[in-house]
Each structure stands twice: as C-alpha cells, then as structure tokens.
Amino acid sequence: LHPGTPARDLSGRRIVITAGGTREPLDPVRFLGNRSSGKQGVRLAEAATARGASVVLIAANLEIPVPAGIETRLVGTALELQSAVTDAAAGADAVIMAAAVADYRPATVRGDKIKKDDEGDTLTLELVRNPDILAGLAAAKTTGQLVIGFAAETEADPDRLLSLGREKLARKGCDYLVLNRVGWTEGFAAERNEVRILDSAGVIVAEAAGTKMSVAGRILDVVVAGLG
Numbered sequence: 001l002h003p004g005t006p007a008r009d010l011s012g013r014r015i016v017i018t019a020g021g022t023r024e025p026l027d028p029v030r031f032l033g034n035r036s037s038g039k040q041g042v043r044l045a046e047a048a049t050a051r052g053a054s055v056v057l058i059a060a061n062l063e064i065p066v067p068a069g070i071e072t073r074l075v076g077t078a079l080e081l082q083s084a085v086t087d088a089a090a091g092a093d094a095v096i097m098a099a100a101v102a103d104y105r106p107a108t109v110r111g112d113k114i115k116k117d118d119e120g121d122t123l124t125l126e127l128v129r130n131p132d133i134l135a136g137l138a139a140a141k142t143t144g145q146l147v148i149g150f151a152a153e154t155e156a157d158p159d160r161l162l163s164l165g166r167e168k169l170a171r172k173g174c175d176y177l178v179l180n181r182v183g184w185t186e187g188f189a190a191e192r193n194e195v196r197i198l199d200s201a202g203v204i205v206a207e208a209a210g211t212k213m214s215v216a217g218r219i220l221d222v223v224v225a226g227l228g
C-alpha cells in the first residue's frame, strides 16, 4: 500500500447509500423540503468506493456534486426514493439510509399553481404520512445484509439524545443507527459532523467527530466489522 491509499476492505461488497433530502410537490412550482445537503451521504459513497465497494448512490436533490465514477440514481420524492432503494437493496451487502426523508407529503398535488386569490389570508395544507422506508428495509432484509439508519435529532442534552436514538433504533429494527444532532447550524449543510453509532442492542460501538469524510470512514469501519 502507498501512504494515503485506503484499505480495500470493502472490495467485492455491494453498498447502497441514500443521500440528500426528498422534496414533496405541492403544485408544479412548489415543494415541501428539508435542509439536508447530501454531504454526509456523498462522502460515504466516495469513501466506500475508495475502499473497493461497488456503490449505488440514491440521490435526492443534492446540493453538492457527485464525484465521477459513482453509479447514481436520481430521485425527488420519498416514494421515488423508496422504490429506487428497495430495488437496489436486492443483493446488496449493506444499505445506508443517510437521506432525510420527508415524513409527510401533500395529500393532493395540484395540477395548476395554487393562487392566493383562491385561498384568502390563510392556507391549510393536508399532509399524509410517508412510509417508513428504513423500517421497511430492516423488516425485509436478507440474511447477512446490514441496514444502517441515521437519526437526526435537535435534542441538545447528550444523554437525552442517546435515549431518543435508542428509542428510534428499536422502532426501526435496523442493525446500526448513526446518531447526530441537527440544528440551525449543526448537521445539515455543515462541513463537519459529530456522531455516535449504536448497534441493534443500543450499545455505542463507535464515536466520531471531524470532517464528513472522516465520519464516513468511521461508519464504514463499523460496516466492515458488522459484515465480518
């Protein structure tokens, strides 16, 4: 190995990574979205590729470019992401759900632009729950496959944050949960990230703080160990 050459410890592995944030259309010109930039997911795809994995990146409205050579499938909405990731998960060794998926979508998508004069001084939107894609992947996973989720929480207290993570992990049934705090300045568009990684029993198996590339490396170390 040359100095700086990453270990090829994911060679022969197929890894599916979702990144970015879904956008749920309201009408032809508007959507409900979130502040996910896609940075953490794209860095994961880049790092996994460098370590020899064959990566499929499911990209939802990324704010950053995808490095050349990564197989990418573009999606817009949560339902599109669900169908793309479910498709790609067949035969994959690991699925990493780094994307921020909209929890709700507008119950109806108007064919024409919503006009103020038709609505008056207030506008009420009816939203319906999107499916929990991560829980679905975890329930449907094949033997040996790892399903990794993220948890974005605004809770500032580290102990309460951990409890929220453990509750989320139990609801999702995934193999690992990457817990990170998000806020007006932390998480989404930032260059750095700080995470704790929980295994399926809720035990902290890794902690990482640094650039999103270094955090990606730590997450992939856990994936390598989990794949055995």
Ligand code: CTP
Pocket (backbone or CB within 6 Å): 078, 097, 098, 099, 100, 101, 102, 103, 130, 131, 132, 133, 134, 135, 148, 149, 150, 151, 152, 153, 168
């Ligand atoms: N996720 C998903 N499908 C959804 C919502 C979230 O697959 N409809 C995934 C995300 O990609 C992430 C994990 O679930 O990997 C946790 O997302 P998060 O928004 O933190 O949790 P929720 O279960 O949506 O709970 P809440 O937003 O109410 O905290």
Ligand code: CA
Pocket (backbone or CB within 6 Å): 101, 102, 103
């Ligand atoms: Ca959510």
